[in-house]
Amino acid sequence: MPELPEVENLRIGLLKVIQNQKILKVLVHKPKLVSGNGTKRIVSNTKKLEFIKGLQGERFIDIERRAKNLIFRLTHEKILLVHLKMSGQFVYKAHTNSKIVSGGHPIELSEKELPNKHTHVIFELEKGNLYYNDTRMFGYLLYYKNSGSFQIKNHFGLLGLEPLSPSFTTKYFLEKLKEKKGKIKAVLMDQKIVTGLGNIYADESLFEAGIRPNRNSDSLQDAEVKKLHKAIIRILKKAVAVGGSSVATYRLLDNTRGNYAREHKVYGKSGKLCMKCNNLLKTIKIQTRTTVFCENCQK
Secondary structure, eight states: OOOHHHHHHHHHHHHHHHTTOBEEEEEESOTHHHHOSSSSOOOOHHHHHHHHHHHTTOBEEEEEEETTEEEEEEGGGOEEEEEOTTTEEEEEEESSSSOEEEEESOOGGGGTOSSOTTEEEEEEESSEEEEEEESSOOOEEEEESSHHHHHHHTTTTTOOBOTTSTTOOHHHHHHHHHHOOSBHHHHHHTSSSBSSOOHHHHHHHHHHHTOOTTSBGGGOOHHHHHHHHHHHHHHHHHHHHTTOOOOTTOBOTTSOOOSGGGGOSSTTOTTSBOTTTOOBOEEEEETTEEEEEOTTTOO
């Protein structure tokens, strides 16, 4: 699943190609994706029709990001909320040429054929088409008729602060970690204290701060929390600046891969030598997620 830096770069890329474009037509081939966001979704034809009718004729005004979600703001205060989940992909193809730009998880078929069997939602725009493709169909696209209905749903009610916002202070982080029990990596990834961190940036931040991922969060000393807070911000800022990590299958909208993967110190490096102490990096499982760390450098 893409993390904060990857989603932020996708937001920027999408905005460049669809901002101010009018939605001429909306096609929904898989109503499941617009019917809800739970793991078990009841397909709703009513939701599908509301989605199509509500978006057709509107213009994309802006795109925001909250955690790993994209918030498309349209005319008349309408909102489209999108989460790519594990295998979602946006592909934009302009009418003027055959070149396509894709963002999210690359799907080989999408580079040859559009639409294809993985294409579930199509936005026909003035200057091109925007396709939402998803091989596993865990993602979702939710329509809200106005800001009020979006706020009432309280979609982000359980999310913590954005790590790059001014509100994410050392004081806030210290207080929240003292309230939360659990392995520190699991706490970082559950999104209730700080959002947008996943497997990659949790591992990298904990390594930089010298903290073992299986430490209990309430066992951390103030000095350790301060180091972790600083590491999270520095690493995420750098990752956003270079386009994210693009490990595995994730790509940016311009079809390039992020450059932060070359900066990884532990993620994906199990069995290799630690760059600091030259000991072998170890692997453990925390909530089913593979976790890599140095038992010598991280305490």
